[in-house]
Every structure is written in structure tokens, then in C-alpha cells.
Amino acid sequence: xxxxxxxxxxxxxxxxxxxxxxxxxxxxxxxxxxxxxxxxxxxxxxxxxxxxxxxxxxxxxxxxxxxxxxxxxxxxxxxxxxxxxxxxxxxxxxxxxxxxxxxxxxxxxxxxxxxxxxxxxxxxxxxxxxxxxxxxxxxxxxxxxxxxxxxx
Numbered sequence: 601x602x603x604x605x606x607x608x609x610x611x612x613x614x615x616x617x618x619x620x621x622x623x624x625x626x627x628x629x630x631x632x633x634x635x636x637x638x639x640x641x642x643x644x645x646x647x648x649x650x651x652x653x654x655x656x657x658x659x660x661x662x663x664x665x666x667x668x669x670x671x672x673x674x675x676x677x678x679x680x681x682x683x684x685x686x687x688x689x690x691x692x693x694x695x696x697x698x699x700x701x702x703x704x705x706x707x708x709x710x711x712x713x714x715x716x717x718x719x720x721x722x723x724x725x726x727x728x729x730x731x732x733x734x735x736x737x738x739x740x741x742x743x744x745x746x747x748x749x750x751x752x
Contacts, residue, residue, distance in 0.1 A: 609654070613647040616640050 620640040727734065 609647050609651045613644055613651070616644050616647065620644075 620637065623636050623640065724734075
């Protein structure tokens with residue numbers, strides 16, 4: 601809590617304590633001493649409570665300032681975790697898409713090879729009937745029907 605209207609609670613408490621001491625010393629037979637003493641004591645308790653409340657408020661503010669960087673760090677870590685999860689999901693989707701693309705390309709390659717084989721068959725029969733021999737394949741080409749080896 602901030603000082604209200606510039607009041608100094610501790611200073612006021614000291615003045616009341618001094619007033620209490622002066623009242624007790626000055627009043628040797630007065631009947632108003634207990635009432636005055638009670639009033640001053642009550643005011644001292646009120647001021648002390650106010651000081652304690654201000655102290656607690658300041659401690660809360662200080663604790664908030666000290667722990668603010670830690671809270672910010674945890675917030676960033678939570679955001680990073682969420683970002684990583686989104687990236688993982690995107691990579692999983694991309695991986696699934698790549699698997700589907702690879703399967704599709706494999707099916708296309710098989711169909712292409714079967715098409716070439718189907719087209720080549722009548723030509724091979726005609727060559728065989730005419731007694732022509734097939735030319736050897738150029739070096740590095742796979743044998744007919746053989747699957748190419750993956751490159752390392």
C-alpha cells in the first residue's frame with residue numbers, strides 16, 4: 601500500500617507512544633488516564649496493523665517482481681512445447697504424404713514396366729520368327745524385369 605496523503609505511519613506511531621509516556625508521567629491522580637491510555641493504545645494497534653498491511657503489500661509486490669522472469673520463462677516453454685507439437689504433426693502429415701506419393705510412383709513404375717513388356721512381346725515374337733537376335737543392352741541399364749537398386 602502507498603502512503604495515504606503523505607502520512608508516515610511509523611512516525612505517527614512514535615508520536616503516540618511518546619504521548620502515552622508523557623500522559624502516564626503527567627497524570628498522577630487523574631481518572632481520565634485509563635481512557636486516554638486506551639485510546640492511545642488502540643491507535644497504536646491500528647497504526648501497527650497499517651504498517652503490517654503495507655509491509656505485506658510490499659512483500660507481495662517484491663515477490664511478483666522477483667518471480668516475473670520465472671513466469672515468463674515458463675510461458676515461453678509452454679509456447680515452445682505447443683510449437684514443437686505443431687511441427688511434429690506437420691512432419692507426420694508430410695511423412696504420410698511422402699509415403700503415399702512413393703506408393704503411387706511405385707504403382708506407376710510397375711504399370712509402365714508391364715506396358716513396355718506388353719508392347720515388346722509382339723516385337724520379340726516377330727524377331728524370333730525371323731531369326732533376328734536381340735542387341736545387348738548398354739552398360740548400366742537394368743535387365744528386363746529387374747528392379748533398379750537404390751543408390752547409396
